[in-house]
Amino acid sequence: MFPRILLPGYKACHGDNDKSANSTPKPSMVISLIGAGGKTSTLFWLANQYRQRQLSVLVTTTTKMYLPSSQQADYIISLSTSQNIPLPRRSSQIEYLTGQHQLHIARSGISFAYQSLIPEQCNTNNSLAQDVTPLKVQGVAPQDIDALAAMGLFDVILVEADGAKHRWVKCPDSHEPALPRHSDIVIAVTGAEALGKPVSDRHIHRLARFSRITGCKAGERLTLMHLARLIRHPDGMFKQVPTGCRCIWLLNKACQCNLWQGEGCSDKALAPARLRQLLNSHRQLDAIWLADMDIPALYQVITP
Template identity: 40%
Template sequence: MENIPHAGVLFFDLNVTVGPLLISAVGAGGKTSTLLWLARVLQQAGRRVLLTTTTHMFLPRHLPVTFCRDPLALPAEVWQSPLQACFSAWLPNVGKVKGFTPAQLDALLAAGNVDVVLVEADGAHGFAIKAPNEHEPCIPLSCCCVVAITGAGMLGKALGPATVHRWPFFSRITGSSEGDRLNWPMLHRLIQHPQGAFKGTPPGCRRIWLLNQLSQNENLQEGDLLTGGAVDVIWAGSVQENQAITRRRVRK
């Protein structure tokens, strides 16, 4: 993997050239943090960025937030903000916000009110790793890039219902049993399987695998990242650090 000197290469990875664009985050181990990091990078590059979800998520801090039933019904001046979040409702019983349907976000993108829509399109209930069940994830058809996130801090740790979200699905996809310790072959199967990490990705979408919460001292071997062509780009790092992505690999 190559070291990442600056954030400019991320624009190539995301295929961010002209807008409007919709980018979805799925998986577990830092979806909201990843989207907040991407939002800052894109906003600093002069893009008008909207953060939202097709499921439920914790209310992002330090962002202006709008609640509405239909974002297309909002007045034009709302969209002048360079960085904001928009949701359909606050759910006090779970302490989260509710987002919009994929169809609503497809229509918003087509209207061109913002340059980039960042979507949390999956849930993980605070776990660092998961496999999707039948109704997950919830990715809009207009999505141009899916970032599948894995909590790399789980490597070497015991697997089971207490540590993995949707454990029965994860076990079936990866061939792991309760008590096994997470290893690279299991992660490869999760990434490559059609019902795995990139399940529901629209045709033609760019696929990025993010190994989040990975120590800079982690000794990654070339074979650790052989995904059989299942992804376009691999990012490794920790999105809450100053240098979020420390290593990167692009499919040749």
């Protein structure tokens, strides 16, 4: 299953953020991922879906991210020319490139672009420490991604625009998320395995802010209604989303969990109807996806 809204050419934007089909060159479609509990796996699932459709894809981040494997990317591009780039393993099929001009070369398949290597991974000779695997990199500034999108070199740009310290649920801080202004679609990911479990900083990133916004205190069991409050709150899940951007909430590993635990409802057949009620009560939200990105698979798309 691959929703039509994700295809370049589909009118994904409206209002102030609309990109006219008459513009030259045609800007790249920008999809930004925020939240927790499966952003990176969703990012590369999307990238692979586009590659299968013979579309060119640029994957990047505005925060920090590990370099992808040869199964995830065809090209790795360092936008900084002042740093060494990692030497590929003998078995690697990835081509390593340096400099923004290389973006013109890597037009097919999946390209991954980053700004620079995290400094602590380099030794005193400014070369890569050989015992660090995998390598972590610093991402690209949101405004630079907007500029890349305007160049139209790729059909799609996929952006990991949030960090969550490997937690399942994320409440953004005042400076988060780091979204490109011209994002066409924002996908907020939540790990559904947190539902029904006692709320703690083991599962929730920015627990104090989460509790203030949702009213769910440490030790209480997390319910879908707590997450609904996080979605609706102006400082919650979709904070700082650009005007006119499509908003999607992805519940990862939803089919492995009882979405209604703690809600007085044990009938999973009612879940789509209840989720649709939540969707209709939040004007900014365009769709809810139920998925398991460990497989990976998108099981169900719920729309108003």
